[in-house]
Amino acid sequence: AQSVTQLDSQVPVFEEAPVELRCNYSSSVSVYLFWYVQYPNQGLQLLLKYLSGSTLVKGINGFEAEFNKSQTSFHLRKPSVHISDTAEYFCAVIWTQGGSEKLVFGKGTKLTVNP
Amino acid sequence: DAGVIQSPRHEVTEMGQEVTLRCKPISGHDYLFWYRQTMMRGLELLIYFNNNVPIDDSGMPEDRFSAKMPNASFSTLKIQPSEPRDSAVYFCASSGTGRWNQPQHFGDGTRLSIL
Numbered sequence: 001a002q003s004v005t006q007l008d009s010q011v012p013v014f015e016e017a018p019v020e021l022r023c024n025y026s027s028s029v030s031v032y033l034f035w036y037v038q039y040p041n042q043g044l045q046l047l048l049k050y051l052s053g054s055t056l057v058k059g060i061n062g063f064e065a066e067f068n069k070s071q072t073s074f075h076l077r078k079p080s081v082h083i084s085d086t087a088e089y090f091c092a093v094i095w096t097q098g099g100s101e102k103l104v105f106g107k108g109t110k111l112t113v114n115p
Numbered sequence: 116d117a118g119v120i121q122s123p124r125h126e127v128t129e130m131g132q133e134v135t136l137r138c139k140p141i142s143g144h145d146y147l148f149w150y151r152q153t154m155m156r157g158l159e160l161l162i163y164f165n166n167n168v169p170i171d172d173s174g175m176p177e178d179r180f181s182a183k184m185p186n187a188s189f190s191t192l193k194i195q196p197s198e199p200r201d202s203a204v205y206f207c208a209s210s211g212t213g214r215w216n217q218p219q220h221f222g223d224g225t226r227l228s229i230l
Contacts, residue, residue, distance in 0.1 A: 032215050043119070043206050043221025044158075051216050090158060094215050101171075101215070105158040 006106035021076040021109045023091030032094040033074040086113045121222035133195040140209030150206040197229045
C-alpha cells in the first residue's frame with residue numbers, strides 16, 4: 001500500500017536558522033507531490049506542489065522543495081525561518097496508475113521557531 | 116472572497132445521535148473534498164465530489180457515514196449513529212477544474228466530540 005513518511009514529528013529551530021522538513025513516499029510510479037501548512041485551529045493551505053517539470057519547486061512564504069525520484073523524497077526547505085512559520089506541515093502524495101488515483105497525507109511535522 | 120465555510124465549528128453530542136456537518140464550497144469550484152483529522156490516523160480523505168457527483172468514497176470508514184452534495188453550493192457529511200471513535204476534526208475543501216493540479220482550499224474545520 002502507498003504510504004507517506006514524515007520522518008520528524010517535531011522540529012524546533014531558532015529564528016533565522018535554515019530548516020528542512022523531510023518527506024519520503026513508498027514508490028515513484030507517477031506521482032504528484034504537495035506540501036501544506038496548517039496553523040492552529042485552521043484548515044490546510046497549499047505551500048507548493050510538484051506535478052511535472054523542474055524538480056525544484058518554489059512555493060509561498062519563501063519555502064521550496066525538491067523532488068528526488070530515485071530517493072522517493074520531497075523534502076521542504078527554507079533558508080531562514082521566522083517566528084510566524086511556526087505551524088504544522090503536511091506532505092501529501094497522489095499516485096496515479098491505470099486510471100486510478102490515491103491521495104495520502106503524511107502524519108505531519110510540527111515546526112516550532114524559537115526567538 | 117469568501118472561503119470554504121463549514122458549520123458548526125464545534126459539535127459535542129452523545130453517542131448514538133445523528134451528526135450532520137455542513138460545507139459551502141467556494142463559488143465556481145467544481146471539486147469538493149471531505150477529510151477527517153485525528154492524532155492517531157492523521158489526515159484522511161473520506162470522499163470527494165465532482166460537479167456534485169461522488170467520485171471516490173473509498174475513504175468513508177463505515178456505512179454509518181454518508182455524504183451528499185445536492186447542489187454546487189452545499190454538501191453534508193452525516194454520521195448515524197455516532198460513536199466516540201468518530202471524534203475528530205472534519206475538514207471540507209474545494210478546488211477548481213483540474214482536480215489535483217489546482218490547490219485545494221480548506222475550511223476551518225468542525226471539531227466533533229462524541230461522548
